Amino acid sequence: MSGWFVDIVWADIAQACLDTLAMLGGSLVLTILFGLPLGIALFLTSPGQVWANRLGNGALALAVNLLRSVPFIILLIVMIPATILLVGTSLGVAGAIPPLVVGAAPFFARLVETALRGVDRNTVEAVRAMGATTRDLVWRALLPEAMPGIVAAATVTAVALVSFTAMAGVVGAGGLGDLAIRFGYQRFQTDVMVVTVALLLLLVQGIQSLGDWLVRRLVRG
Amino acid sequence: MIRLDGVTKRFAGGAVALDGVTLEVARGEVFGIIGRSGAGKSTLIRMLNGLERPSSGQVLVDGADVATLDEAALRTLRRRVGMIFQQFGLLGSRTVADNVAFPLKVAGMAARDRAVRVAELLARVGLSDHGAKYPAQLSGGQKQRVGIARALATGPDILLCDEATSALDPETTRDVLALIADLNRDLGLTIVLITHEMDVVRQVCDRVAVLHAGRVVEQGAVADIFLDPQAAETRALLAEAGEQGPADFAEFAGRVVRWTCHGDTIGQPVLTMVARETGADFAILDGRIGRLRDERYGQLTLGLSGGDTDAAIAALGRYGRVSA
Numbered sequence: 001m002s003g004w005f006v007d008i009v010w011a012d013i014a015q016a017c018l019d020t021l022a023m024l025g026g027s028l029v030l031t032i033l034f035g036l037p038l039g040i041a042l043f044l045t046s047p048g049q050v051w052a053n054r055l056g057n058g059a060l061a062l063a064v065n066l067l068r069s070v071p072f073i074i075l076l077i078v079m080i081p082a083t084i085l086l087v088g089t090s091l092g093v094a095g096a097i098p099p100l101v102v103g104a105a106p107f108f109a110r111l112v113e114t115a116l117r118g119v120d121r122n123t124v125e126a127v128r129a130m131g132a133t134t135r136d137l138v139w140r141a142l143l144p145e146a147m148p149g150i151v152a153a154a155t156v157t158a159v160a161l162v163s164f165t166a167m168a169g170v171v172g173a174g175g176l177g178d179l180a181i182r183f184g185y186q187r188f189q190t191d192v193m194v195v196t197v198a199l200l201l202l203l204v205q206g207i208q209s210l211g212d213w214l215v216r217r218l219v220r221g
Numbered sequence: 222m223i224r225l226d227g228v229t230k231r232f233a234g235g236a237v238a239l240d241g242v243t244l245e246v247a248r249g250e251v252f253g254i255i256g257r258s259g260a261g262k263s264t265l266i267r268m269l270n271g272l273e274r275p276s277s278g279q280v281l282v283d284g285a286d287v288a289t290l291d292e293a294a295l296r297t298l299r300r301r302v303g304m305i306f307q308q309f310g311l312l313g314s315r316t317v318a319d320n321v322a323f324p325l326k327v328a329g330m331a332a333r334d335r336a337v338r339v340a341e342l343l344a345r346v347g348l349s350d351h352g353a354k355y356p357a358q359l360s361g362g363q364k365q366r367v368g369i370a371r372a373l374a375t376g377p378d379i380l381l382c383d384e385a386t387s388a389l390d391p392e393t394t395r396d397v398l399a400l401i402a403d404l405n406r407d408l409g410l411t412i413v414l415i416t417h418e419m420d421v422v423r424q425v426c427d428r429v430a431v432l433h434a435g436r437v438v439e440q441g442a443v444a445d446i447f448l449d450p451q452a453a454e455t456r457a458l459l460a461e462a463g464e465q466g467p468a469d470f471a472e473f474a475g476r477v478v479r480w481t482c483h484g485d486t487i488g489q490p491v492l493t494m495v496a497r498e499t500g501a502d503f504a505i506l507d508g509r510i511g512r513l514r515d516e517r518y519g520q521l522t523l524g525l526s527g528g529d530t531d532a533a534i535a536a537l538g539r540y541g542r543v544s545a
Contacts, residue, residue, distance in 0.1 A: 120310060120313075122308040130299060131299035144314040145314050
């Protein structure tokens with residue numbers, strides 16, 4: 001090493017950035033797509049709600065808890081056969097997305113459930129008392145009322161996904177985390193480590209600021 | 222209009238919220254249900270629009286047994302039964318106008334008709350200038366007015382009030398109760414309200430049921446319950462509201478009677494007239510003069526001595542009701 005930052009292949013860094021963003025974007029969209037209905041179902045089947053159902057709620061909670069208790073690094077490996085079945089490969093960005101979604105969706109679902117629980121009980125009762133269908137209750141009352149909380153939940157989930165993508169590097173997913181491990185750690189290129197960590201920091205800051213700004217815009221009065 | 226017949230509610234775990242409640246609410250009256258927290262009031266009022274279902278017994282609203290209605294029929298019923306809440310239950314993410322429009326939207330009314338109806342409703346509750354605001358920008362009293370406008374949106378025959386004034390200060394409470402009384406008079410709404418405050422019952426109700434530990438311990442016209450309470454629980458509630466002092470006048474040497482009068486009798490010099498006529502002397506041991514809804518009433522605990530006390534009691538009976 002003749003000096004800092006001299007040996008960095010910037011094209012690799014750029015590619016890693018794109019990979020990380022692709023993994024993050026793809027998995028975040030799918031996590032919301034699967035996690036949101038799951039969170040709504042967890043809430044609606046809980047005691048006192050419109051679909052109150054001890055058995056159904058228990059089954060959903062068990063599935064969510066099981067998935068959440070598997071460490072992500074283990075989930076990555078356990079899911080390899082299922083991932084190959086789903087997307088044809090367990091490598092690269094595509095191979096990383098299924099485990100990322102399976103790891104993050106239950107987490108996001110719990111956060112959504114908590115956000116829905118924060119909606120005033122009287123408001124839910126008032127909407128039911130005016131003769132609304134369950135669909136109206138969910139789409140026109142619960143989700144709009146809980147939207148700041150749900151956006152905050154998506155922000156937290158996106159930040160968690162950034163660190164998951166770094167781990168996904170272990171199974172050959174690529175991305176900034178993978179770069180940090182292969183060059184920064186295994187080849188002692190401290191400068192690569194510094195650059196990737198700085199980029200990850202920027203990414204997380206950006207996500208958090210965007211999320212906070214959205215939440216502020218959504219809160220009324 | 223509304224009839225409950227032997228309604229019992231047992232919750233999972235065995236707690237009994239309601240125990241054989243039977244009562245009837247007539248069309249166009251304001252019916253109060255009073256009781257402490259935990260007496261079962263909330264469960265009872267939620268039976269009337271099917272938010273709760275009885276474990277046994279019948280809840281009849283306009284002849285329909287609420288417990289047997291399917292989801293669609295229940296939704297139709299709920300559009301005819303408005304409800305307002307202690308914590309208002311407004312949608313914080315929507316403007317005042319959108320909150321009032323919400324039940325109309327849910328009922329499938331066209332946007333143009335909605336706007337007209339919302340303007341009408343906001344004018345009715347005195348909030349015409351506040352349609353574009355969000356609930357968080359309103360005072361408690363204004364929030365409850367939005368709640369009332371929303372409850373009236375679908376033109377219901379029945380309005381349920383769940384501790385509607387318990388979160389409001391005394392002055393705002395009076396305003397909101399006055400509005401409720403106006404709606405009862407102007408629209409002929411049948412109103413069922415639950416409360417833990419005797420004052421609310423006194424200001425707006427025609428009849429009242431006293432609920433204690435899931436049972437109706439006493440019910441009747443507000444004047445009777447107020448002036449001649451029978452159940453110990455009713456007396457306790459009245460005493461807490463400062464409505465009745467200690468009732469023990471055993472140390473008084475003469476005869477002690479309670480005299481109750483209504484309306485125009487107040488303003489007449491009844492005591493001095495009776496005193497001149499019979500030679501009896503009166504000591505006023507306890508008393509109250511007030512208003513029950515629109516009617517004035519007075520109730521005095523009198524100690525009689527000297528002269529012809531029997532004649533004096535008979536004379537008092539001509540102007541009001543005498544009880545021991």
